[in-house]
Amino acid sequence: MAGQRPAAQRGFDIIGDIHGCAHTLERLLDRMGYRKVNGVYRHPSRQAIFIGDIIDRGPRIREALHLVRDMVEHGSARIVMGNHEYNALGYCTRARAGSGKTWLREHTPRHNRLIKETLEQFDAYPHEWNEFLEWFYTIPLFIEDEDFRVVHACWDGDLIEKFKALQGGPYIDDDFLHASAAIESFAGQVMDTLLRGTDLRLPEGMSITGRDGYVREFFRTKFWADNPRTYADVVFQPDPLPPEVASQVLTDRERAQLISYPIDAPPVFVGHYWMEGEPAPLKSNVACIDFSAVKYGRLVAYRFDGEKALSPDKFVWVEVERPEAPDYPTSEDSVAR
Template sequence: MLDPARSFDIIGDVHGCAQTLERLLDALGYHRVGGVWRHPRRQALFLGDIVDRGPRIREALHIVHDMVEAGQAHCIMGNHEYNALAWETPALPGSGKTFVREHTPRHARLIDETLEQFAQHPGDWHDFLRWFYTLPLFIDAERFRLVHACWDHSLIAQLRAQHPDGRIDPHFVQASAVSGSFAATACNRLLRGTDMRLPGGLTLTGGDGLTRAFFRTKFWEEDPQTYGDIVFQPDALPEEVARAPLSHSQKNALLRYAEDEPMLFVGHYWRSGHPAPIRPNLACLDYSAVLYGKLVAYRLDAETRVDPHKFVWVDVDRPQAGQ
C-alpha cells in the first residue's frame, strides 16, 4: 500500500484546522502545485479525525482528500469519520434505532459544526461520506503501524479475515449499531481505544463538557498496580481513585502492546506539552490542535525506533480580541 521508495510524515488529528495544516505542510517542505500539496520524496500519512470541531472542516477535508487522490498521502479512519458515517446511516430494521448513531443532543454536539459548514454544499458532503469508506481502519507496514486509537492484535486479525485491506463498508457500519457485535467492538477499540468504568458509580465531566462513567486507559503498561498507572486522557482522575488498586481481573483484561513490537503511531488522545515518544516503539501525535495546542507530525525515514528529535509541529495561537 505504501511506496517503499519514499519517507513519510505522519500527521495527527487535524479537526478542521485547515490553515494550521497548511502551515505544517509548508514547514515539512511540501509545496502546493496544481492545487495539491506535494513533496518530491515524502508522503503524508494522516491518522484520521480530519472532521469536526474546527473552523475550516471542509477546507481541511479537501486538502487531505486531494493529496490522497494525487498519491501524495494516505489517510486512515478516525472515530469522527466513523461517527459521520454512523450518523448518516439508517439502522437495521428491528434494531430499535433510527440511525446507527442516534441523533441525540450529545451526538449532535460533536457533528453540528461539520454539518453547518457543509450546509450549502450537500453534494460535497455526500462525496466525502463515500470517500470515508475508502479509509482503512489501520495500516500495517511491518516496520511500523498506524491506527487511530489502539492496536488490538486479535481484533485486527479478525478484521483482516473479513476486510483484508482494512476498509469497512455500509453493512459493517450498520452491524456496529448492535452492542457487543464484532463490528461494534472493532470500531470502538481501534477508533476510540480502551477504557475502564470508574469505581463506585462515579462520573467525570471532562474539559470538553461531556460527562462520562468511563476513563481512557493505556494499552501498553506492563505491570500496572493502580488506576493512576493506566489512565491516559487529559482529565485527571480524583486522587482517591488514582491511588485505588486494580483487581487481578482488571489487570488481566488490559491490552499490552509489547516493547519489542513494531513502531506504532496513534492520534486521538489530546496530549499536551512537548511532543515526545511514549515509549521507543509508541508515539501519539494528537496534541490538541483544535484546542490551541499543536498540530504534530513525525518524520519517519528508515529508523525502527521512534526518534525524539524527529517530531515537527506548529503551535496554534488563540485569536486576538477583535479578530
C-alpha cells in the same frame, strides 16, 4: 506504486488530528517541505499519513477535507479513519427496518453538537458532503507496513487479525457499519477499540465530569503499559483521576482486560488523546501525535524514516494561531479540487 514503498526508501510524515484547522495544516505541510503542484500538496521524497479526525469542531472543515482527499487521491498522502469520520457515517446513515432506531448514531443533543460545525459548513454543498461520506468508506481503519503501524486510537493486534480475516483487509463496508451500531457486537468492539481506545470502569458509584462537561463512568487506558499495578499506571486521558482512585490497585480481572504492545513490535502511531506539552514518544515504539490543535494547541507530525526506536527529535509542529481561520469557504470556487 510509490506510496507503498518500504519506509527505508521513502520517509513518512504522520500528522495528528486536524479537526478543521486547514490553515494550520497548510503551515505544517509548508514547514516540512510540501509544496502545491497543480493544486495538490506534494513532497519530492516523502509521503504524509493522516491519523484521522479531519472533521468536526474547527472552522475550515470543508477546506481540510478537500486538501486531504486530494493528497490521498494523488498518492502524496495516506490516511486512517478517525472516530469522527466513523461517527459521521453513523449519524448520516438511516438504520435498517426493525432496528428500533431512525439513525445508526442517534441524533442526541451531544451527537448533534459534535457534528454541528461540519454539517453547517457543508449546508450549501450537500452533494459534496455525500461524496465525502462515500469516500470515508475507502479509508482504512489501520496501516500495517513492514516498519511501522498507524491507527487512530489503539493497536489491538488480536482484534485486528480477526477483523482482517472477516473483512479481507483494513476496510469497513455498509454491513459492518450497521453491525457496529451494537457496541457489544464484534463490529462494535472493533470500532470502539481501534478508534476510541480501551477503558476500565470506575469503582461502583463513581463518575468523572470531563472538561467537556460529559459525565463518564469509565476512564481511558494505555494499550502499551508494561506490568501496571495501579489505575495511575494505565490511565491515559486529559482529565486526571482523583488521587484516591488513581492509587487503587488493579484487580486480576481488570488486568486481564488490559492489552499490551510488545517492545519488539514495529513503532505504532496514534492520535485521538488530546495531548499537551512537549511532543515526545510515549514508549520507544509508541507515539501519540494529537496535541489538541483545535483547542489552540499544536498541530504535530512525526517524521518517520524507518527507525526502530522513536526519538523526540523527529517531532515537528506549528502552533495554532488565534483564530485559526473564522471564515470558512463560502463559494464553489473557494476550494480547489
